[in-house]
Amino acid sequence: MSDPKYSTFRGPLRGQILFAIVFLLAALFLMSQLGDQTKWFKRTKFFAQPRFWPMVSIGGMVIFGGLHLWKLPRRKFVTADYTEWKIWFFAIEWVFWFLAYVMLVPLIGYLPVTMVFMPIMCWRMGYRSKSMLWISVAFGAAVVVLFKSFLDVKIPGSLLYEYLPGAMRNFFILNF
Amino acid sequence: MDLLLSSVDILARWDVLLALLAGSVGGVLIGAIPGVGPAVAIAILLPATFSMDPIVGLTVLLGIYGSSMYGGAIPAILINTPGTAVNALTTYDGYPMTARGEARRALSLAYSASFFGGIFSVVCLILFAPILAKIAPMFGSREIFLAALLGIILVIVAHRGQALIAAALACFGVFLNTVGLEPVKYSKRFTFDQSFLSSGVNLIVVVLGLFALSQAFYLLQGDDEKVRMTKLRGGMFQGLRELARHPRVAGVSGTFGVVMGMIPGVGEFTAQFLSYTYAQKSSKRPQDFGHGSSEGLIAAETANNAVPAAAMVPLLALGIPGEALTAMMLSVFYVHNVVPGPQLFQNQMDFVVALYLALLALNVLVLVFLLFATNHLIKVVKIPNRFLGVCILVLSFVGVYSLRNSVTDCLIAACFGIFGFVLKRLSLPAVPIILGMVLGGIMEVKLRAGMARVKTPFDFIDRPIAMILFLMILGVLFIHFRRVWLDRKAIKEAKWSTKHASTNFGMHLFRRKSYLLRERGRKVREKHLKYNPRSTDKR
Numbered sequence A: 001m002s003d004p005k006y007s008t009f010r011g012p013l014r015g016q017i018l019f020a021i022v023f024l025l026a027a028l029f030l031m032s033q034l035g036d037q038t039k040w041f042k043r044t045k046f047f048a049q050p051r052f053w054p055m056v057s058i059g060g061m062v063i064f065g066g067l068h069l070w071k072l073p074r075r076k077f078v079t080a081d082y083t084e085w086k087i088w089f090f091a092i093e094w095v096f097w098f099l100a101y102v103m104l105v106p107l108i109g110y111l112p113v114t115m116v117f118m119p120i121m122c123w124r125m126g127y128r129s130k131s132m133l134w135i136s137v138a139f140g141a142a143v144v145v146l147f148k149s150f151l152d153v154k155i156p157g158s159l160l161y162e163y164l165p166g167a168m169r170n171f172f173i174l175n176f
Numbered sequence B: 001m002d003l004l005l006s007s008v009d010i011l012a013r014w015d016v017l018l019a020l021l022a023g024s025v026g027g028v029l030i031g032a033i034p035g036v037g038p039a040v041a042i043a044i045l046l047p048a049t050f051s052m053d054p055i056v057g058l059t060v061l062l063g064i065y066g067s068s069m070y071g072g073a074i075p076a077i078l079i080n081t082p083g084t085a086v087n088a089l090t091t092y093d094g095y096p097m098t099a100r101g102e103a104r105r106a107l108s109l110a111y112s113a114s115f116f117g118g119i120f121s122v123v124c125l126i127l128f129a130p131i132l133a134k135i136a137p138m139f140g141s142r143e144i145f146l147a148a149l150l151g152i153i154l155v156i157v158a159h160r161g162q163a164l165i166a167a168a169l170a171c172f173g174v175f176l177n178t179v180g181l182e183p184v185k186y187s188k189r190f191t192f193d194q195s196f197l198s199s200g201v202n203l204i205v206v207v208l209g210l211f212a213l214s215q216a217f218y219l220l221q222g223d224d225e226k227v228r229m230t231k232l233r234g235g236m237f238q239g240l241r242e243l244a245r246h247p248r249v250a251g252v253s254g255t256f257g258v259v260m261g262m263i264p265g266v267g268e269f270t271a272q273f274l275s276y277t278y279a280q281k282s283s284k285r286p287q288d289f290g291h292g293s294s295e296g297l298i299a300a301e302t303a304n305n306a307v308p309a310a311a312m313v314p315l316l317a318l319g320i321p322g323e324a325l326t327a328m329m330l331s332v333f334y335v336h337n338v339v340p341g342p343q344l345f346q347n348q349m350d351f352v353v354a355l356y357l358a359l360l361a362l363n364v365l366v367l368v369f370l371l372f373a374t375n376h377l378i379k380v381v382k383i384p385n386r387f388l389g390v391c392i393l394v395l396s397f398v399g400v401y402s403l404r405n406s407v408t409d410c411l412i413a414a415c416f417g418i419f420g421f422v423l424k425r426l427s428l429p430a431v432p433i434i435l436g437m438v439l440g441g442i443m444e445v446k447l448r449a450g451m452a453r454v455k456t457p458f459d460f461i462d463r464p465i466a467m468i469l470f471l472m473i474l475g476v477l478f479i480h481f482r483r484v485w486l487d488r489k490a491i492k493e494a495k496w497s498t499k500h501a502s503t504n505f506g507m508h509l510f511r512r513k514s515y516l517l518r519e520r521g522r523k524v525r526e527k528h529l530k531y532n533p534r535s536t537d538k539r
Helices: A016-032 A052-071 A079-090 A092-108 A110-124 A130-150 A166-175 B002-011 B014-032 B038-049 B054-078 B085-099 B103-138 B141-158 B163-178 B203-221 B238-244 B247-262 B268-282 B294-318 B324-335 B342-347 B349-382 B385-404 B407-425 B431-451 B457-461 B464-497 B501-517 B519-531
Strands: none
Touching (some): A092 B203, A110 A130, B014 B054, B014 B349, B038 B324, B054 B085, B054 B324, B085 B103, B085 B268, B103 B342, B103 B349, B141 B163, B141 B431, B141 B457, B141 B464, B163 B431, B203 B385, B203 B431, B247 B268, B294 B324, B294 B342, B324 B431, B342 B349
16 A cells, blocks of 8 residues: 555545455455366367456456555545445445335335335435425336336236236236 | 438337437436436336337437436536536536526537537448448457457546556456356356356346446435526527537537547547647637636537447447447347347448437437427426435336346345445446446457467457557557556655655755765865875875
């Protein structure tokens, strides 16, 4: 790592070193698995070996990732770094929201889940005005109608739709 | 003429015209909202276009690609926030114009310059198409491999100050492409005995994670910004007249856009930088640049709008995407079994020209739309960021889930979303990963085919185009390393010049000492000794 005052690196310094270390460690782990996870065939040209491209790419990751870490401005971890790691960690909350949405759609249905998910998320984000919540419901409904009903995007009907009476069931499975 | 007629025939369908309209209006809207770029929109819409005809799907995506930069100029000029990343240079001269009460003039000038750039590049490429059709078949496996390699190197070196991590991320992209079943020997590569990894990592899942979900997380984590809008006064047509007064700047910027767009991995930023520098150096009032110069605005907007049409050249002629957006479009071609490459230029030239005509019509549509609807359109700038984040999250679901109805895909996309979020927080580029994935796949296939008849290393570059590409790679690497060396030198100089006084005095004494120890110093001492001989010397 180089002197922070005279580095050519562009970008914020907070969190950079941890990212570079994790990236390098991941690359080194992949390199250690190269023999296990790829095969080397006899009587096959070097460039046609299945191991060739993983070797080149992981080699590149290790070399360039290592050089990047080495050339990063040298600095001890400070409060800004810890705050940054916290921000990365707390972003996982959005992943959970997203995955909950993904899990619920095949069970309850694309239209009802989207129309409920949008206002709940808006509430979570701090919007309390009625107009904003209604806009979010309308947006959810519009997305479903546009993609599922008009553009015919492949999203399967839910388990809940099975309990709807006759014609309604088919209509909902096909359109919402 | 027959070619043009058959191309018009391809386009003369209601669904294509509707796609053109939806793409152009949608693209302008998406561009105008800061925080949602064309990459997010194209990533989300990609799976939806798979069920459409290739020309319809591509027209929507091209529409978004070509028109988003028009929309991106609106917030860049009015609130000093670029709508898309490539509009950053527009803020330099656009916002100062707004600050002095000339918002409408700036907008109208930006639209006119963008329109000129778009039309100029399409006309250039339609005229060049027959020449390209002759050159494209000269590209065999080796040439395509070298062109892809050149593209990847250019993408890496374009990230000045971050080239090392860009290279590492590009290698990561190449690695991602190798995961799964190897297509020739059918051996597993890095699947860790997991069945979901056997079919490999899907490009669209990665694209949606890195561009759409990461952007959603980024917006959700941030705060809403308060936007103060300026009221627009004056006519919208004055920009066209003003543009006509600077034909040289517009022409040169358009040319830079076309040339830079055609080179894979270079794109808008370099084109803008070159044209802006040219405009400033050749201007009669260079001091106005950065303070609301109309020439600066023309240079920036013309150059970036000339790129989309040109960027389609390496994609269509060689099957090599030069940037993330064209890489996404490549997957639309593959889904419909239309393989872009020399064959496409030879056999389906009407399809290629039809795409260019669609871009031409798109520019006219967008200009007309913007000239009349800007007053209403500027309201989209006010949409709060976190609400946008929620919307992108919901829309990303459509993109990922509709691919294979797989929860695992959603989980992988979410992981890439977090990875992209961290990259965004650190201001590191995600584009090299996507290009690494796409170009890595191309390089693997082409190198295997290209090496089949190669006996000595020189055989690989014994054809003229291969040799030119090889020399270009060497040239790019030479220029890059020279720049790195010059940067190092400048840093060393800066280090020495900022040394504090005591070190400088020490250095001065050290130099004096070494001088005295040298030959000349010795002579001087000898001379001095003549007049003041030591007492022990013989007389």
